[in-house]
Amino acid sequence: MTENKSGFQQVDPMTPEAVKVKKIFWETEDVFTLELAHENDEKREFNYKPGQFNMLYAFGVGEAAISISSDSSKKSSLLHTIHKVGYVTNVLSKLKKGDIIGLRGPFGSAWPLEQNKGKDICIIAGGIGLAPLRPAIYHILKHRKHYGKVVILYGVRTPRDILYPVELELWRKKYDVEIEVTVDRSDSTWRGHVGVVTTLLNYVELNPEKTRAMVCGPEIMMKFAVDELKKTGLDEKGIYVSLERNMKCALGFCGHCQYGPSFVCKDGPVFSFSNVTDIFEIKEL
Ligand SMILES: Cc1cc2nc3c(=O)[nH]c(=O)nc-3n(C[C@H](O)[C@H](O)[C@H](O)COP(=O)(O)OP(=O)(O)OC[C@H]3O[C@@H](n4cnc5c(N)ncnc54)[C@H](O)[C@@H]3O)c2cc1C
Ligand code: FES
Incomplete structure (x- = not known):
């Protein structure tokens, strides 16, 4: 061994x-x-x-x-x-x-943290998509002075679906980071935003020249998030998404996760959106 x-x-x-x-x-x-x-x-x-x-x-x-x-x-x-x-x-x-x-x-590939030192970072997560982004958030907060403005936008179905609520509160209090959370369906306990995650972009100001975005969630949510980020002026080369595909070998052998010349297991799961624009049009591989 x-x-x-x-x-x-x-x-x-x-x-x-x-x-x-x-x-x-x-x-x-x-x-x-x-x-x-x-x-x-x-x-x-x-x-x-x-x-x-x-x-x-x-x-x-x-x-x-x-x-x-x-x-x-x-x-x-x-x-x-x-x-x-x-x-x-x-x-x-x-x-x-x-x-x-x-x-x-x-x-697989990683969130581009080293390459984007000095940039503003906008993280957009939907539902369980916050989990693959959490290691990137830990890294950014640990090396906070290496990054400019940091924004985390998080959307979930209901208040009961919010992941890591204690940590979200801690990050908000302890670090220089803007965090906005929204729910699709509110309940009597909820005092925050209601609506899809992309509506949170209305509450933050992004400098399109300086901002790099990292997006993870259901594919449809990522598509809308990328569309809205592009409307604020971000170049799709500076928007990164994490893709999920059916996987077997995870080594680039079996072809289960292949699209075109790329394998999500080997070349992804994190891609610059500019390299996967067509995949968002493909329903299932
Ligand atoms: C790179 C990568 C990273 C991933 N990271 C995570 C992660 O951090 N946490 C995590 O929970 N999952 C993650 N997934 C997704 C996970 O691999 C799948 O959900 C997997 O299919 C679960 O296996 P299963 O045998 O339990 O479900 P399956 O038996 O494969 O699926 C059962 C049923 O559930 C449906 N289903 C599958 N996935 C989902 C879903 N996400 N939401 C709703 N319905 C679904 C299927 O369509 C099917 O009908 C990741 C996938 C990839 C490719
Ligand atoms: S899972 Fe086999 S090639 Fe990606």
């Missing part, structure tokens, strides 16, 4: 490594977070970049691609925030502390 450069131990990239569930906790009614550590050596580190994903394997059931949602500077464990939608995620949601699952990764 060899250790790859990221500290993930693998015989070959198709063979999952056994990792241990350190903690499992529910974020909302149908979204939970798994904290994972190396099975036999909790001190061994995981190295990954914000925006990358792992393949999580529920033994005997199957694998699902799940983005890493933890702080990449804290290397002793990994967090994955998961929407319970189907076979694999259902089984993962029933795990208990100490249970073992398989893990392959990390895979």
Whole structure:
């Protein structure tokens, strides 16, 4: 067995490594977070970049691609925030502390954080899309002085679907960052914005020359967010999106996630929008 450069131990990239569930906790009614550590050596580190994903394997059931949602500077464990939608995620949601699952990764491209030092950053997330963006947010806030204005716009279906509410409040109070949250459907507890996430662009001022945007959420939401960002004058080269596609190998072999000459698992999931404009017209690959 060899250790790859990221500290993930693998015989070959198709063979999952056994990792241990350190903690499992529910974020909302149908979204939970798994904290994972190396099975036999909790001190061994995981190295990954914000925006990358792992393949999580529920033994005997199957694998699902799940983005890493933890702080990449804290290397002793990994967090994955998961929407319970189907076979694999259902089984993962029933795990208990100490249970073992398989893990392959990390895979894919990262949010362009180093290249955009000195720029203003606008993060737009829809629903569980905040999870793949959270490592980028941690990085930006940790290196706050390297970035200009930072704006986070977040939209969810109902107030009960807001992920990481305590952290959102902490970021708002502790850091120089503008955070606006909106819900599609309000309830009696909600005093904030109501409407789709793109309406939040009306409440912030972006300098199109200086701003780079990072967008993650359902594809239709990303399409509208990109359209609205372009209306404010942003160039699509400076807008980055994270794509989800059906994945099997995650290594660029099987072709499940292929579109044109690109593989979402290898060339993505994070792309500059200018490189994937046509994919938003393709319904399913
Ligand atoms: C790069 C990448 C990163 C991802 N990161 C995350 C992540 O951080 N967290 C996360 O929860 N998921 C993430 N996903 C999505 C996840 O891989 C899929 O939801 C996966 O299909 C779940 O496997 P399953 O066996 O539980 O569901 P499946 O059995 O594959 O699907 C069951 C049913 O649920 C429907 N379904 C699948 N996905 C969704 C969805 N997102 N919303 C509503 N219905 C759906 C399907 O159409 C199907 O009808 C990511 C996917 C990719 C490619
Ligand atoms: S998942 Fe096999 S090529 Fe991308």
